[in-house]
Amino acid sequence: MKKLIQLQINxxxxxxAVEPNQTLVDMLRYQLGLSGxxxxxxxxxxxxxxxxxxxxxxxxxxxxxxxxxxxTITTIEGLETEKGYHPVQKAFVEKGAIQCGFCSPGMILSxxxxxxxxxxxxxxxxxxxxxxxxxxxxxxxxxxEAIKSVGEHTVDGPPANP
Amino acid sequence: MAGFDVINTGAPRIDxxxxxxxxxxxxxxxSMPGMLYGAMLQSPYAHAKIIGIDxxxxxxxxxxxxxxxxxxxxxxxxxxSPARYDETIFCDDKVRQIGDNIAAVAATDLETAMxxxxxxxxxxxxxxxxxxxxxxxxxxxLLIHDAFPRNIxxxxxxxxGNVEEAFKECDLIxxxxxxxxxxxxxxxxxxxxxxxxxxxxxxxxxxxxxVPHYVQRTVAMVLKLPVxxxxxxxxxxxxxxxxxxxxxxxxxxxxxxSMKTGKPVKMIFNREQIFLHGRSRHQFFHTMTTGVxxxxxxxxxxHECYLNGGAYSSFGIATIYYAGSLLGGxxxxxxxxxxxxxxxxxxPTCGAQRGHGGVIARACWEQQLDMIAEELGMDPIxxxxxxxxxxxxxTCNDLNMSSLGMKECIEAxxxxxxxxxxxxxxxxxxxxxxxxxxxVSGAGFPIYRSDTYHGTVIIKLTEDGGTALVYTAxxxxxxxxDTAFAMIAAxxxxxxxxxxxxxxxxxxxxxxxxxxSSRQTLMTGQATKEAGEDxxxxxxxxxxxxxxxxxxxxxxxKGVIVFKNEKPDFSAIRTRYIKEHRGWTDNPGVDDPLTFRxxxxxxxxARGSIVGTGKYKPPELGGKFKGAAVGTSPAxxxxxxxxxxxxxxxxxxxxxxxxxDAHDCGRAINRVSVEAQxxxxxxxxxxxxxxxxxKFDNKGRVRNADLAEYKMPTARDMPRIDAIIVESNExxxxxGAKEVGEGAIMPCIPAVLNALYDAIGVRMxxxxxxxxxxxQAIQEAKKCLARxxxx
Numbered sequence: 032m033k034k035l036i037q038l039q040i041n042x043x044x045x046x047x048a049v050e051p052n053q054t055l056v057d058m059l060r061y062q063l064g065l066s067g068x069x070x071x072x073x074x075x076x077x078x079x080x081x082x083x084x085x086x087x088x089x090x091x092x093x094x095x096x097x098x099x100x101x102x103t104i105t106t107i108e109g110l111e112t113e114k115g116y117h118p119v120q121k122a123f124v125e126k127g128a129i130q131c132g133f134c135s136p137g138m139i140l141s142x143x144x145x146x147x148x149x150x151x152x153x154x155x156x157x158x159x160x161x162x163x164x165x166x167x168x169x170x171x172x173x174x175x176e177a178i179k180s181v182g183e184h185t186v187d188g189p190p191a192n193p
Numbered sequence: 194m195a196g197f198d199v200i201n202t203g204a205p206r207i208d209x210x211x212x213x214x215x216x217x218x219x220x221x222x223x224s225m226p227g228m229l230y231g232a233m234l235q236s237p238y239a240h241a242k243i244i245g246i247d248x249x250x251x252x253x254x255x256x257x258x259x260x261x262x263x264x265x266x267x268x269x270x271x272x273x274s275p276a277r278y279d280e281t282i283f284c285d286d287k288v289r290q291i292g293d294n295i296a297a298v299a300a301t302d303l304e305t306a307m308x309x310x311x312x313x314x315x316x317x318x319x320x321x322x323x324x325x326x327x328x329x330x331x332x333x334x335l336l337i338h339d340a341f342p343r344n345i346x347x348x349x350x351x352x353x354g355n356v357e358e359a360f361k362e363c364d365l366i367x368x369x370x371x372x373x374x375x376x377x378x379x380x381x382x383x384x385x386x387x388x389x390x391x392x393x394x395x396x397x398x399x400x401x402x403x404v405p406h407y408v409q410r411t412v413a414m415v416l417k418l419p420v421x422x423x424x425x426x427x428x429x430x431x432x433x434x435x436x437x438x439x440x441x442x443x444x445x446x447x448x449x450x451s452m453k454t455g456k457p458v459k460m461i462f463n464r465e466q467i468f469l470h471g472r473s474r475h476q477f478f479h480t481m482t483t484g485v486x487x488x489x490x491x492x493x494x495x496h497e498c499y500l501n502g503g504a505y506s507s508f509g510i511a512t513i514y515y516a517g518s519l520l521g522g523x524x525x526x527x528x529x530x531x532x533x534x535x536x537x538x539x540x541p542t543c544g545a546q547r548g549h550g551g552v553i554a555r556a557c558w559e560q561q562l563d564m565i566a567e568e569l570g571m572d573p574i575x576x577x578x579x580x581x582x583x584x585x586x587x588t589c590n591d592l593n594m595s596s597l598g599m600k601e602c603i604e605a606x607x608x609x610x611x612x613x614x615x616x617x618x619x620x621x622x623x624x625x626x627x628x629x630x631x632x633v634s635g636a637g638f639p640i641y642r643s644d645t646y647h648g649t650v651i652i653k654l655t656e657d658g659g660t661a662l663v664y665t666a667x668x669x670x671x672x673x674x675d676t677a678f679a680m681i682a683a684x685x686x687x688x689x690x691x692x693x694x695x696x697x698x699x700x701x702x703x704x705x706x707x708x709x710s711s712r713q714t715l716m717t718g719q720a721t722k723e724a725g726e727d728x729x730x731x732x733x734x735x736x737x738x739x740x741x742x743x744x745x746x747x748x749x750x751k752g753v754i755v756f757k758n759e760k761p762d763f764s765a766i767r768t769r770y771i772k773e774h775r776g777w778t779d780n781p782g783v784d785d786p787l788t789f790r791x792x793x794x795x796x797x798x799a800r801g802s803i804v805g806t807g808k809y810k811p812p813e814l815g816g817k818f819k820g821a822a823v824g825t826s827p828a829x830x831x832x833x834x835x836x837x838x839x840x841x842x843x844x845x846x847x848x849x850x851x852x853x854d855a856h857d858c859g860r861a862i863n864r865v866s867v868e869a870q871x872x873x874x875x876x877x878x879x880x881x882x883x884x885x886x887x888k889f890d891n892k893g894r895v896r897n898a899d900l901a902e903y904k905m906p907t908a909r910d911m912p913r914i915d916a917i918i919v920e921s922n923e924x925x926x927x928x929g930a931k932e933v934g935e936g937a938i939m940p941c942i943p944a945v946l947n948a949l950y951d952a953i954g955v956r957m958x959x960x961x962x963x964x965x966x967x968x969q970a971i972q973e974a975k976k977c978l979a980r981x982x983x984x
Contacts, residue, residue, distance in 0.1 A: 066222035067215015069431070071381040072464045076900035079381055107215035116214065124209040127865035130873065131671025132212025133382040133431030139213060158908040165900060167381050167432050168671050170876030171908040173869055 036100035040065070041109025049096040056080040056091040058099075059106060067107035067136045071165075078164035081137030082106050088144040090163075107136035110143065118181045119143050126177035130168035138164045142178045151183040198751050199683040199690050200928055203865035206676040207695065208429070208669065217429045220385040220401045221461055228387065229258055231447050231460035232306035234296040234313050235469065236288035239539035239893030240322035240337070243287055243295070243315060250312040251298060256305035259453040260313070262296045266449055269415045273407075273439045273544070275641050277346065277506035279338055282415060282445045287320065289337050290504035290541050291893050292469025297446035299458045322539035324893055326478065326499050329536045337504060337537040346502055347510050347535040349517060349820060353589035354528030356484075359493035363484030367565050370481070371557035373960040374886035375501075376474035377467070378546055379905055382431020384470075385461030388447035396452065398425045400444050403433040403668050404707030407640065409700045411440035412448055427698030430670040434877070435545035436472040437670070438709040439507065468887060468898035472544030475512055475535075476501040477553040485565055489576045493528035494520060498554065500535040503542035508549070509535045511640075511823050515550025518824030520558055521588030523599045523631040523831050524580040529589050539893050547877055548632065548938040549710060553960070556882075559628035559943030563950065572616065573627055573947065574607055577833075581629070584921070591815030595828055596921040596931070598857030602833035603629065605855035605917045610835035616951070622842060623850075624952025627835045630939020633826035634859075634923075634932035635712025637814040646808045647712070649703035650720040652682055652728045654803040658794035661686055661728065663695040666705035667717040672934050673866035674713045678721045680862055681927055685725025687749030688789050711932035714862060715828055718927035720807040728805025732789070735796040739766060754787040763787045766795055812925070827925040830932040832856040834875070834940035838948045845968030847883055847949065849910075855917040856937050860929035868916040871937045875914055878941025880905045883961050 033048040040063070049058055056073075059065040059082070068091060071079035075093040082091045083105040110117040119142050122128070129135050138161060145152055145160035152160060157178045158171070166174065211217040248260045263285035270278040284293050296313050300306035323329040323337070329344040337344055360366055386400035396418060402408050405425040413420045430437065443460050450458040462470065482495040498516050502509045517531035548555075566576040581599040582588070606627065607613070615625045639645055651664040663682045669675040679693045686693075696702065705717055729749055736754065737744045740761045748755040754763075770791045771780045781788055796803050814825040837851040854871050861867045884904040888896040897903045922929035942960065950956055955970045 060222075065215075066218070069219070069382070070221065071383065071431075072900050074464065074899050074901065077381055111214055116210070120213040123213045124205050127203065127206065127209075127869050129206065129209045129212045130673065130869060131380070131382065131432040132208065132217055132429065133219065133380075133671075135212050136215045158911075162907040162909045165381060165905060165907065167379055167434070167877075167905065168873045169869060170872035170874075170914060171911050172872045172914055173865075175908065 034097055036097055038099050038102050038104060040104045041106060051097060053096045054092050055094040055096050055099050058096040059091060065106050065108055069133055069136055071133065078141065079134050079137045081140045081164060083140055083144055088141050105140065107140060110139065117143065119146065119178065122177040122181045126173050126180060128169065128173040128177040134164055134166045138166065138174060146182055154179065197684060197928070200680045200862045201860060201864065204676065204680060204690055204863060206673055206866070207679055208675055219382055219429045219431055220387065220399060223387060223399060223428060224459065225387060225389060225457040228457040228459055229299040229301060229454060230303040230306050231297055231299045231450055231458045232303065232310045233294055233443065233446060234310045236291055236293040236295060238288055238317055238319055239291050240320040241288050241317040242320060243284060244318055245316040246296065247314040248296060251309040254305065254309045254312060256301040257298060257309045258301070258456065259299045259450050260296060260309065261446065261449050261453065271411050271415050271440065272506050273508050273640055274506065274510045277510055280505050282442055282449065290539050292466065292541060293504065294442045294446070297450060299450040299454055322893055324538050324540055324889065326501055326536045329538045337539060341537060344537040345534050346506055346537045347513050349513050349531060349533045351517060351818065351820060352530040356493045356495050356528045356530040359528040360484045363492050364487040365565060365568055366482060366484045367561055368480065368482040369557065369561045369564060369958065370479060371553060371560065371958050372478045373476060373553045373881070375476050375543065376546060376881050376885050377887050377903055378434035378436035378473045379900065379903060380432030380434060383462045383464065383467055384437055384441065384443070385459065386444045386447050387457055387459045388451040389457040390451040390455060394422060396423045396448055398423065398444060398448055399428055400425060401430050401437060402427055403437040403670050403709055404439065405666055405668060405698055405700050406704055406706055408440045408444060412445060415445055416448055416452065425700045427668055430668070433670040433708060434547050435549065435709065438545055438707065439472065441470060464900065465898040468895045469541050471503060471541030472507050474546040475543040477516060479554055479557040481557055481561055483561055483565060487569065489566070489569055489571050489579045491524055491526055491580045494526055495530045496520065498533040500533065501538055501540065502535045503538055503540045505542040507542045507544040509543065512545065512550040514820045514823030516554045518590055519551030519632070520554055521590040521592050521824065522594060522829065523582050523597065523629055525582055525586065527589055540889060541895070545709065547874065548935045551632065552938060552942065555630050555939045556942040556946060559940065560946045560956070563947045564956070574603060574612060577629055578603055587815065590824060591821060592824055592829065593815055595925055596859060596923040597829065597831055598919045598921040599629065599831045601919045602831060602855040602857055605919060606833045606835040606853045609853040609915055609917060612835055619951070622952055623837065623839050624948040624950065625835065625837045626944045626947030626951055627833065628940040628943035628947060629831065629833045630936060631829050631831040632932060632936030632939060633710055633824065634715040634828040634830060634926065635826055636710045637811045637825035637827065638822045639706055646704055646810045648705045648717040648720040648809045650717065650724040650807040651703060652724040652805040654728055654793045654797065656797050658790040658792070658797060659692060661688060661693050663693060663721065664702040665697045665717055665721065666700055666702045667697050667713050668708040669697055670708050672708065672870060673863060674708065674717065676866065677714055677862045678717060681718050681721045682725045684928065685722045686729050688752045692752060711935040714930050714932060715926045716809045718862070718930055719809040722927040723807030724805040727807060728803055731800065731803050731805065732793045732796045735799045736792050739795060749789050752789045754789065754792055766791055770794055828859065828923045828931040830856060830858055830936040832937055832940050834944045836944040836948050838945065838952060840949065840952045840967065842953060842971055845964035845971060847962055847967060849879060849912040852912050853915040853917065854937065855919050856933055857919040857921050858933040859921055859923035859926045859931035861918050861920060862930050864918060867918050867933050870933045871916040872914045874934065874937030875941050876906055876911060878938045879945070881961060882942045882945040884963065886961055
């Protein structure tokens, strides 16, 4: 039996009929067409499906859609504004932090979440902040450099490659 | 250095904006009207006879549109190397591994398809299964493939020079061994496909693949269609690393289901299916004996290797040859003997993974060189500098080092790491180690015997003259090839990167063998460069007629026509152009130089579409012996790496502190992408050195078929990597470029092994170096030390 839920995604109100066993990632991707949220493992291991739910980054494959009833959610599609890409997105493009790109939406949202909570993270804090997001291409270094460049000046020096 | 306008910079990747915003479409992001969903029935047994298959209940389930087994698919054999085509879409006689494919279903939704799969009844007669090399080669072992006694799927026996004679002249002969565990490519994107057999009788296959060309040929051969009726299109791909470098059963099953139903059929592997499909790094057992002179001169290498290959051949024939041939360099080695056996077992099939075949061999030998250096009282860097090859050297197995910045790489990491200050001087528990490596820039030959071009490229100038459209069938899988080819096209044409638009990964665009063996930068790059130069020549020819200036006295640079001598009067051209663009606000001004846009518009008016074509096929390469095709390449990249680590001797846990890596990639096309490839390769090497291991139970089931228990490094596990680009000018590469993607992994694992020894004085011969293994090795060493002191 489907159940009706209401939630806000990327500043837009949605009313969606969902199966009780349906995950948030499947609802976003297959029902709402928000395919920027990627599905890499469906087990909560890889972090590709990361979205921001009520201010916290979550693996949307581990959240049931009905658990998101009443929630406020940001997906990768919600980061861009009329002014263009979010600074984290810009930094990922400019610093070469993207290769295959499959982990990028989740990685960018984890980074945004980290910077929202801690605008001047150290490199160690950045590495911890994205430790739940696996990337098989980059070795993380250019990702860390990109996030660092967005963060305010940190205790271990100014952002790399100004 | 020749001045470049586009290449050799760190231009942002052309695909990065779409990938950062979620707009980039991967296979699972795509759907088509009326699309069905497919699911596969796979074997729960490692080895069993199929007695009967009953699909009647599955077919009756509402929503099911087709159920196919070998009865429908036929049994055309396929694989990677035509000499070992040993797979069929669906098993017809027996299953040889868990996950072997038996049937597939297409239904209106995935849930129904999976339900239908569960309704297919298969009667099996379980057979004894073999999982290890010893079990598989035992005299009484059941054969997995009837034609291969003792389950030896492939064997290689090569000798270059005379190893035994050379050993007689040696002052020191050293033997050691190394084994690894199976690895998984573990790309984050699960492979998938959508097959659509359309109303014109064309089979369109959208697939997450590294090799559209080989998939096209395999699909055509197995499903008995003309190649022209099969179109393979690669959307964005979320990583490959080797396991997506051949056609798979899912693609073929989806095609068959679409042909049966006339509807598009989508199928995606789940994570467990990825592990069962395998096709990643083999398990290797290397034993090497090296003879040297007192002064460190390497004289001879005797090398024996066993590969646990799994149920089918896949890339195995290439893998077994690479495991030997890639030791021919980068050191001068006059005598080399290689004997190897690839063994079929009832485990998932192994294939190619980054550094194909050569990674564990390299690790074994580079560790042994350090052992030899120690016994001779030489510094590890000294012994390598003494033996390394230089540009122009040819290995004993006929690999031609047409450019080789080995010395520059070694010196760069030595100086960056402050090797001399640290080697042998770090406190106990901390160590520093180094190693080198080299790798092909593409295989000299296609996987099937053919005189085919390895890459063709078309560049069409738009009729307004402002944009160059590049069409290549090459595969962007994350490595940055689209950006590299757009940069090469822009450089060759003499126009800014913004004026190039590129489409790739579609077999309708031409032939390209795809993304494997680090081939695209050199091979597709050469074809792209030739196409760009061809288009440029055509524009300049028309201009030559219009202006009465010889072609050779003109060039195009940064989007502007450059006249080498006196500037002619081109006002007639400009007037014509502006007249045609009345109302446009960006027409060139009176005093502006003549632009590419004007010139190529004039060329279009004179000749119609200006289409430049390029093609590439390697020149005649060395080696006439059996197996010479594996290892020969138009060019070789090389690298050196110094790594520092700490070992917690109470737990055996290794922490990597620092890495300095230098790679000779020829001319770097995109400097940021080169660094990114180096960092990514080292990440994969460290994962393999320290954590990554596919584990099996005693039934042949994968125990850790997920990304939590199959442990790759996270951001917290990775050290900072100093990526140093060493440039040489490769004569066979486009603008002097050669490989970086795979070769960069080569020195990583042995540098860890050597640094570990420096830290705690323990030599390991089994990977990965998990805390448990390191702890046990430390305890063994302590016991050994205690025994020695008692004596």
